[in-house]
Amino acid sequence: MIDSAKNLKRSSVEREGTQDHKRVKTDGDAKMEAKWNPYLAHYKEDRDNEGFRSPLDDFERHKTTALQAANAESEDNNPWTGNPHSQQYFNILKTRRDLPVQKQRQEFLDMYHKTQILVFVGETGSGKTTQIPQYVLYDELPHQTGKLIACTQPRRVAAMSVAQRVANELDVDLGEEVGYSIRFENRTGPKTLLKYMTDGQLLREAMHDHDMSRYGCIILDEAHERTLATDILMALLKQIAERRKDLKIIVMSATLDAQKFQTYFFNAPLLAVPGRTHPVEIFYTPEPERDYVEAAVRTVLQIHAGEPEGDILLFLTGEEEIEDACRRIGLEVDDMIRESDAGPMAVYPLYGTLPPHQQQRIFDKAPAATRKGGRPGRKCIVSTNIAETSLTIDGIVYVVDPGFSKQKIYNPRTRVESLLVSPISKASAQQRAGRAGRTRPGKCFRLYTENAFKKELIEQTYPEILRSNLANTVLELKKLGVEDLVHFDLMDPPAPETMMRALEELNYLACLDDDGELTTLGGMASEFPLDPALAVMLISSPEFYCSNEILSITSLLSVPQIWVRPNNARKRADEMKQQFAHPDGDHLTLLNAYHAYKGAEQSGEDVKKWCHEHFLSFRHLSSADNVRAQLKRIMEIHEIELMSTPFQDKDYYTNIRRALLAGFFMQVAMRESSTSKVYKTVKDDQLVMIHPGTVVTSPYDWVVYNEFVLTTKQYVRTVTNIRAEWLLVSSPLPLSSSRCGSNDANYAQEIAPNYYDVDSFEKGEIKSALTRITEKIRRRQATRAGR
C-alpha cells in the first residue's frame, strides 16, 4: 500500500509508456445500463479525453485492492476524467493518507467484497464520510455498470459541503463525477458517479423507483442519529436487499449501538475505525443541582476564573434561557474584570432561529488580553443542541453540560406533538463531552451526579419515529409500496396506537379508503412535500376557487414564522403587523403580508429593506416563495388548476376560509361561552386558548387552527374564524362571479362527511351545538323549498 507522499507521483516516463490511445473498455451490459440510466446516458459520449487510457480499465469490479486504487490515485492523470491532476490534488491526497481510516482500506475492501450489507463504525475525525464513498467508487466502478453510488446525510449543509470536499479530493468539478441532490437543488449530471444527498431526498426518489434501481451501492451515513427518514430507509433497504442481490448497502454510524445495526441487518459484519480525538476529563457535581441555569452560569465563571486558556461551550435548552444566561454571564464577567483582573470574555448565543450572520459570530476569534501581559481572553458559546450534531466549533476546551434538552414528544391520544425539556441520554452526554476534545485535551463539567449519569439517563435518545405523529410517514410508506404496515420491519416499531391514529387521520382526510388502501387523493397528496392536511387542502382548493391563495398560504405555513419581533422593538413590530391584519384571522393576515411583499418586489423596491421596515423576515418570505414554486410545479404535473376568486368579489376571503377547512377540519375549536376566552377542540375535548400572537380580536364561536402548542398553557396558533355550518351539510359555495368557468357539480362540498357525522360525537357542548346548527340549516332549507 502506498502511504508516503514521495510515492504519490509516479514517473511520467512510466505513464507515457501506458498511454496507447485505447478507448475506454466497455462491455455490452454496461452500454445497455448506460442507455436506460438517465444519469449515465451520455457518459460515454461526453468523455472529454477520448484517447485516454485509464488504469481503471484494468480493474475488475469487486476484486480490486487498496494498492491498485492507491496507484491509480497517484497517477499524473485523473483516472476518472483523464485530465492532468492539479497540485492541490496531490496536497490533499497527502493529508487523506494520514486519516485513520486509510490504514484499513484493504480490510474494508475484503469485507465489502464478501458481503452485501456492511456496518461501518467510525468516530468523529476518522474520515469515514469522505473516504468510504471513494473506496467504494474505486471498487464499484459505476462508469462500467451504470449504477450510481449514493451517500445519504441527515442535513442539507452536510450533503453540500461533503460533496464539495470529495469533488476536490477527486479533482473533479462539483456536479460532474461527484454531485449532490437536496431539496431545491440538484447538482448532478450525466457524468455523476457518486452522489451525496439528504436521506429525505432518497426517500422521495424511492417513491417512484421502489427498487432504487439507479444505485449499485447505498451508503447511509450518520445512521446513529436515527432520523425518521433514516429509519424508513433502513427498513426499505432491508426489503430491497432481498429482491436485489446486486445492491450493496453500507450503514455508517458513530460507535454507539453498532451491534443493534448488525443484528437488524441479518448479522451484517462490522468494521470499526478509531477516531482522532483528544481525551476529555469528566467532572460531576457531588449533589444534584436545583437550578441548572444558575449552576451553569456559576460553572462558566469558575472556569473563567481558574482554568487555563481555552473556549467554553455551554448547553442549554432554548432561546429565552440562552439569552438570559448570556446576559447574566456578561454582567458577572464585567464584575470579575473590575474586581479581580480577569481576562475579557466574548459571550455568544447559538440557536437555530438565530439569523445566519449572527450564528457566524461563534467562529470569531476569542478576544485578546485587554492590556499587554494581562490575562488572556476567551469566548463562551451558549448553545442549544444544535452544537451537538449540526455545528462543530473548533477550539472548545471546556464543555458545561447541565444534562437537559428540549425534545419532541408525541401523545397519540390527544394527537399533539409538543416540546418538553427532558434529561438527555448517555449517548448525548458523551457527544457533548466529545466537543471539548477536538483540538486538544479538554474538560467536561456535568451538572449532575455520577450516579444520575449511570442510573437515570437512558442509553440512547428515543429515535424520532417513536416521538412523532406518523400520518405523513404512513402516507409515504403506502406510496413506497409497503402493503403490510404491521409487519414492516422497522428497527424500533412505533406504538400501535400511534399507527392507528395515523391511519385514522388519513382515512378522515380521504387519503386512505376504509380498507387502508391509498386513494387517488392520497397518492396525489404524497407527491407534495407537505403534511397530509396541508396537501389535501391544497389539492381541494380549486373547488373553492382560490388555489392561488391557498398555494401561498400553504407555502407560508411551511416555513418558519415570517413575523419578526425583536425584544427592543416589540411594540413597533406589533403595530406593523396590524397593518396586515385581517379581522377574520391569521391565515388571511399571512396572505396579506405575502401580497404586500410581492407588491413591493414588483414595484422594484429594495425588498430586504422593505422587509426590515415592516418587521418581516426576508429570509423566510423568500424561502416561502421557493416552496411555492416547487408546490406549483407539482400542482401543474397533476393538473390541479390555479385560480382566484376576483378580489372585488365579496366572497374572496370567505372562499379561502372555507378552503382551509378542506384540510384542517380536524383542527377546529369551539368557544366555551360567548364571554369566555377558552375554546374546546372538536372531538379531542382539549381546553385551549388562542395564542397571544394572533390578530383575531373579535372571535367567532368557531375557529380553525394550524397548530396546537403546549407551553405554559395549551394554545392554538394561527387561527381563523369559521362558521360551523361550513362543517356540516352540503352547502354549495355562493356562485356569484367566482365561477371561473369550471364544472359546477363539484362545488357542492361537504367538508368531511365522516368526521362531522354528528351522531358519532360524544355527548357534550360541541355535539349539542352542532345538532342545533344542523336543525337550523334544515329549517332554513325547508322554508326555501316551501316557498
Place this chain on the structure above:
DNA sequence: GAGCACTGC
C-alpha cells in the same frame, strides 16, 4: 399577553 430543540421533503 406569551415565547420557537433540531432536521427534512
